[in-house]
Amino acid sequence: MDCIFCKIAAKEIPARVAFENERLIAFHDLFPQAPLHLLIIPKAHYSTLNDVPSSEASLLGEIMDTARQLAADHGMAADGYRVVMNCNKHGGQSVDHIHLHLLAGRQLGWPPG
Ligand code: DGP
Numbered sequence: 001m002d003c004i005f006c007k008i009a010a011k012e013i014p015a016r017v018a019f020e021n022e023r024l025i026a027f028h029d030l031f032p033q034a035p036l037h038l039l040i041i042p043k044a045h046y047s048t049l050n051d052v053p054s055s056e057a058s059l060l061g062e063i064m065d066t067a068r069q070l071a072a073d074h075g076m077a078a079d080g081y082r083v084v085m086n087c088n089k090h091g092g093q094s095v096d097h098i099h100l101h102l103l104a105g106r107q108l109g110w111p112p113g
Contacts (some may be wrong), residue, residue, distance in 0.1 A: 001045060005097035009043045023059065024066055026102075035105025036074050036081070040066050047096040049087045067102045076104035084112075 008015045008027060015027035018038050029037040040063050046052045052060060064083065071081045081104035086093040 003045055003097050005039075005041050005095055005099060006045050009041065019066060019070055024063060026066060026070055029101070033101075034103040034108065036071075036076055036102065037104075038067075038070055038102040039099040040070070040102060041097060041099045046098045048093060049085055049098055052098065063100050067100055070102055071104055074104065080104070082108050 004013065007013045009025050017025060017027045019026040019040075023044070024040060024042055026038050026040040029039050042059055042063065044059075046056075067081075067083045068077075071077050081102060084101040084103070085098065086101075
């Protein structure tokens with residue numbers, strides 16, 4: 001499959017990996033929008049959030065829990081952080097493999113553009 005994030009998960013293309021287990025991998029975004037900008041992805045390919053069956057809700061929970069843990073590991077929990085998963089065109093999704101953005105380390109604006 002010609003998916004850049006599958007290739008990162010398979011170590012076929014390099015990334016700055018921050019965390020990995022059997023189901024997930026987290027790595028630094030190539031175009032960081034904050035001092036800490038990680039992407040947490042499942043190793044299994046799901047194109048968008050719409051494609052994740054409810055039977056895999058625990059995987060979504062694990063992605064969120066990993067983001068929380070990584071924020072804490074980087075000393076960002078108390079000051080705070082943002083988690084975002086874009087979906088399809090109106091959501092601004094540009095890579096068709098689900099990924100949770102973890103942004104931290106500066107005051108983030110709201111609402112997003
Ligand atoms: P989104 O717009 O939500 O689909 O975010 C995709 C993010 O992926 C974007 O912030 C840039 C990042 N990205 C795109 N290609 C690569 C890559 O090859 N390596 C890494 N580390 N990040 C990438």
